[in-house]
Amino acid sequence: MIRAVIIDDEQHGIDWIKELLVPFREKIKCVGSARTLQNALSLIKEVSPDLVFLDIQIDDRTGFEFLQMVSPISFEVIFTTAHEKYAVRAFKFSAVDYLLKPIDADDLRIALLKFETKSASKHLEQKIDVLLHNLEARHTVKKITVPTMDGYEFLEVTDIVRCRSDVNYTDIHLKNGKKITVSKTLKSFEELLEPEHFFRIHNSHLINLREVKKYVKGKGGYVTMNDNTHLEVSTRRKDAFLKRLI
Structure with missing residues (x-):
């Protein structure tokens, strides 16, 4: 009881x-x-x-x-x-x-x-x-709590470079090169982080717009992040992404 x-x-x-x-x-x-x-x-x-x-x-x-x-x-x-x-x-x-x-x-x-x-x-x-x-701190750096296999990680939002979907899990990639796997969908992080200058450029990728180093034009094009990762931009998300990026 x-x-x-x-x-x-x-x-x-x-x-x-x-x-x-x-x-x-x-x-x-x-x-x-x-x-x-x-x-x-x-x-x-x-x-x-x-x-x-x-x-x-x-x-x-x-x-x-x-x-x-x-x-x-x-x-x-x-x-x-x-x-x-x-x-x-x-x-x-x-x-x-x-x-x-x-x-x-x-x-x-x-x-x-x-x-x-x-x-x-x-x-x-x-x-x-x-x-x-x-x-x-309504308008300053926010912190986020993410559940892991061992307990919880407590992160500064600005330390997140990108999040990658892995079915019902999400891999969070940090500036220091660390990867954290969380048993939550990418959609849940999209809803939480999009108002904090994040954008979902693809079904598999949610990125920190402040960490974009370069955008290369194409059908959808692709971005190079500050961690030197190259990520495809979905064709249907391209226009909305460019509006957020500029």
Whole structure:
């Protein structure tokens, strides 16, 4: 049985999550809730939960402050947030689980399924660091958390030269020559990185436009990257690519 705790400064927020958890009562049990950071700290020590639903804003404090008080963290966290769109992208970059308020039942079900596939994460504190960096730096270098066979890699987006599709995996090639293989599709990285000056020039290749050294004309043409890789540009993507490149 999964032992869960809800931390939210609004009672209706707590009540709503409890109601959404009812269909999962055979596998997850809410063992407590708190509306202040101090009460939350006492509750965590008392019940030692497996999972914490943690509101980002708790009165004039934050859920991040709470996690700093708890460190080291021995439970998984699913954040709940009403933050604007840019904050949601920050969550995706950091690979931290979140639910956007008002919380939807299907979104909660998906979050719980993800939780069941992993144990308490020793990488949570590093992922929180990435999240805070991205929340505080809307227009500067962003960091990204990528899952690997061994755990997680924490990368500066600007260190990525290109990403290559390998069926349901993606090879990430870095400026230092390192290659990281990730069990996520290229499309997922395209959605995340395209607003950060990346472009998918081919079904197999997503590139950092800042790392393009040369473009050679042709039916689609090809690019030479700063790592001296030659990559074909798809004919149907050529016009859109040139608009982004110039």
